[in-house]
Amino acid sequence: MSNLTTLGQRIRHYRTGAGLTLDELGAAVGIAGSQLSLMENGKREPRLTLLAALAQRLGVEVADLLSTEPPSPRAALEIELERIQQGALYSSLGLPTLRASKSMTDDTLRAIIGLHAEIARREREAIATPEEARRANTELRQLMRTKDNYLPDIEEIAQRMVGEVGHVSGALTHRSVSRMAAGLGFELVHVHDLPHSARSVTDLENGRIYLPPASIPGGHGLRSMALQAIAHRVLGHHEPQSYAEFLQQRLEINYFAAACLMPLRQSVEFLAAAKTERNIAVEDFRDAFGVTHEAAALRFTNLATSHLDITCHFLRVGDDGAVYKAYENDGLRLPVDVTGSTEGQLVCRHWSARRAFDRVNRTTEFYQYTDTPEGTFWDSTQTGTGSAEEFSITIGVPFAHAKWFRGRETELREKSTCPDQACCSTPARELSSRWAGKAWSSAKLHAHILSPLPSGTFPGVDDQELYAFLEAHSG
Template sequence: MVPNDALTLGRRIRARRVELGLSLQEFSDRIGKAPSRVSVIENGQRDLRLSELQDIATALDTSSDALAQSGELSERDALEIEFLRAQRTPLYASLGLPEIPVRKSLSDETMQAMLKLLGELTELHSTRAATPEVARLANLQLRADQRERGNYFEELEREAEALLRAVGYREGPVSMDTVKQIAEHLGFTLHAVTDLPYSTRSITDSERMRVYLSASGVSRSRSVVLQALAAHVLGKREPVDYGDLLQQRVETNYLTGAILLPESSAAPLLRASKQRRDLSIEEFRGHYGVTYETAAHRFSNLATQHLEIPVHFLKVHESGAVLKAYENDSVLFPTDALGNVEGQIVCRWWSARQVFTTDQRIGTYSQYTDKPAGTYWCTSQVESGPGGSYSISVGTKFSEAKWFRGRDTSVRLRSDCPNPSCCREPEEELVERWGERSYPSARMNSSLLAAMPTGTFTGVDRVAVLEFLQRHTPESP
């Protein structure tokens, strides 16, 4: 039987030849092949047919079974095999290096050093290409850090304040003109283009200090520009792992929100609304001309720090899956066994799901919900985006609802989740009628098994980005 491992078999053939004292030419003459072809066999560069192995075994005064089942290889042979295998991996091919032939002049120390370097590279790429489970664990830690600090980052607030002060901002909504002034203050110019790669929202040319935006969405590009500028201000580079990637996104998004809804004006505005018992995310959104999601998330930054109100925030897809979540009011989000929230299904009796079933999808919807951790008040609004509709929700404990507009709602529901009997188990009649007569085909998330790409930011086509920059770089005189 011919073994599949051509490298090992080739080394055993060579070892037997050397044991018999045969030169490469003598052995070649015995089997009627050119020395170059014998070298290819001994170096494991092609598989042997059974008839070829039998001819070789006869020439070496042994049997094919003996060659295939010989004992351990010498240390040198084993090292050479490991070295050759390492050069045949996708990782080695991606480095663009030539294959290093194994000769007698190649020392053991050189091969061992190369293997050590390749091993370190493999470990690095294995870490970067870890499964999404690593990302979820990193996100779990990040959410715990946010909870501990009340989702308030003082150093980023100061950074936003300094940028606004530098361009003479006073109060009110931060206009696109103000954003442009911030860019110019940092040395950047903004450019609308029609050929921005599909996988990107913006591209920053740090050499010529340019930020490229899609011409089709330039009128709503404040956040996109500020996120690009935030990465520069915070000195962000390509993330090294999932934890770094998530931390960067949190910080750049936070700084963007802190510029669009400045603490210096937003905090007094919210305090005045609380004093009137008229806190409203919709009113907050309207005052600064931002999306409901941006206003809700920014409210979660400031509520505990300036209003002493613990809150929770949810972004939920119309399918019921959690996309973003934050809490410091002890509400019990749905979680997996490790405590991860993102991707879990929200109870259908929560405001985040109920808003999809009412005729109040235009405007805000509020309700009280009796949950295992207590009674909570929550307000939700639906926004549309890529992939469907999403509910944006902000909630707090019953005792804090008195400060919010919408506290007078008469809607009050009960949720026993995570108890399966709450909303996750169908009625017995339906199970009896359809339990064994149905087989749904699940819509698989395309990123379910995706790993963190190497050499590029997640989800971005690096080739398209670099080609884009090349197109927009004038030729040197």
């Protein structure tokens, strides 16, 4: 809608500048003035041939009409008013739809837009809590399950952009990422004083993307952060109007970064060849594109069903058994709370995601079959160490799909009946008899479970710190 609105505003801008009425311009290009009015109001999309005719009559290029920039400060206000009235927040207020008539002053428009922005800010502040985050995250996970974790529009954009910088195969270089940013008018700048709450900062006025310094030149982390910052621009994101929208945008920028680091065509060719050889392995996929094991595993979930006809599941689990991230479209029963959220829930002690921590040698992937009430699943798990604790990354599939993977010959097999408490949650009777009422422990609590996210334009980012940083670097 916003693109059509901008297009309409630009047509009107050039028409009035040429001193033409709707009927005069319409007659010149062979349409009724009423049809042209619909286009100028963003209600109808003109064909490319009609755009060419309009541009010729107005004495401009087609590119001038298709530009995404508002043609004037007044038009920018009208476009913003149109955008906010399309949102759920404005609709929830039960207010009538306003049209920016000629009699409506710029100050009136600024006041309406400003009031809406303040209501939106207060709404975000009220709902940016762990409870809201969990609800929104659960809804997003369920939505992505219906899509098989695959977003074809973003795939197409990423494939085109990596092609434009000449990337053909292997790991995407930091130089290629810099060229992608330059193509959008941005320079990558590494600084030591990023706001503590921000992974990167984009200066839209001066065309800079600020990133932390490189600990490993060209490392996956910095390439990914730069691509995520680029994604906001490429995907046309606005400031999020709700926590759910913030999470949706975060998912999309992560998806875009992964689709650039592991492009669709090259990734599918690699995985399809491995499937033909019955030798799919996340560690091979990881090494072929120079990314982390977790990034490769998550990327596999994007492509497995849509391009390899394989349903699957993914888990990132802490060494205490708590779920950090999860996805499934293969019927595995994830542990969930009463709200349907899986983050923070404990996975069964018999699952590969926890059994892998028992190994002494963790340099290779750990393979295991697990019999569950929903069927038998095969899993491949790799462990790693984060800043505070160990974690495991698991990719798994139903038994019928195990034949495509390396490690299918494993003889390790466990049985899980979770969520049945008798499976692994209830202490043995003799231990309960021995210790019940005689033990006391202080629990390790993850602070983020109880802490509300800092309120700000972007949830979790301190506006004061962000703006002070930009001001310090604006010279």
